[in-house]
Amino acid sequence: MNKRRNYHSKLLLFGEYSLMEGSQALGMSYRPFKARLSAGGTTKQTQSQDPWSNHILKQYYQNYLGTQPELQTRLDLQRLGRDIENGLSLESDIPVQSGLGSSGALCAAVYGNYAFNPLKPGEVQSKGNWRSLRNIFIEMESWFHGRSSGFDALISYLDQALLLEEDGEISEVSIPENENAAASVFLINTGLKAATGRLAGDFLNEFYGRNKNQGRETGDALKSLNNSCIRAFLMGDKQGFNLVMKELSEFQLKNMPGLVPLNVRKAWARGLKSNSFKLKICGSGGGGYILGFSEDPPAACALLREEGLETFSVEPKHQYHDNNVD
DSSP states (O other), X not given: OOTTOOEEEEEEEEOTTGGGGTOOEEEEEEEEEEEEEEOSSOOOOOGGGGGGSHHHHHHHHHHTGGGOHHHHHHBOHHHHHHHHHTTOEXXXXXXXXXXXXXXXXXXXXXXXXXXXXXXXXXGTTTTTOHHHHHHHHHHHHHHHHSSOOSHHHHHHHHTSOEEEOTTSOEEEOOOOOGGGOSSEEEEEEOSOOOOHHHHHHHHHHHHHTSOHHHHHHHHHHXXXXXXXXXXXXXXXXXXXXXXXXXXXXXXXXXXXXXXXXXXXXXXXXXXXHHTSOEEEEOTTOSSSEEEEEESOHHHHHHHHHHTTOOEEEEOGGGGSOOOOOO
């Protein structure tokens, strides 16, 4: 086992929910939080990470991994089962149900340590294995969410900013920073847990299950706004991004209210009215972290403090790959 390999948390900057319907998605690794598998012995989990104990790994192995024929050909499940019985655990400080990819990091760690022939991060692009690796992660992560894009685990495994195209093509990207950035990125911790599987099901049913024609129009609008935000953000187009990000933020507040936590709704609307910042859901929404964008971070932080909310800066340097060794 590669005991020293860390698998970092992720930020899905754009593409939550809409990528399940074929939109683009833009995500990056977020290096303040990480996870790695540890052989039996002392477990260094924080209190908030109890769900990722040896017991959960055992459930994942017995109730899911061992029942999937495709994964049985990809992963050394016999060795994984033995290690779990001997106390294998996940050392992680990634907050669970937060939108930061705790389950994706777990899947990436299992693949990296137990795949029969794991692709090394530097080999994926040259061998043209983007899709096949993502497909493995789709199957691995579906146990946690019911329906998964596989994108979280892919970002965690490759430890890089990635762009997912509408046709399924994937590429590494660099996120503009400093004066070239379209906006500064920050996070807000709502202090609430987000139940991804239930929320995803509720959202898809709301958008596409009741009135298919109306749902399709609303879903297409979300996809269009999402893709426009990605283009402007990667181009560093400040004016264009400010306009379309405001539309996306307004869209989510109006059309996805169940995914906007109550304790940030006032601040969300205040940012739109003042034009000092724009908020959007992070991951499944409904709790966890909220993503924010602003051209004037000090003013945004001052307003959010007035609403009793603390912000955390997201620096582009978190996207870059290193040797993953502490």
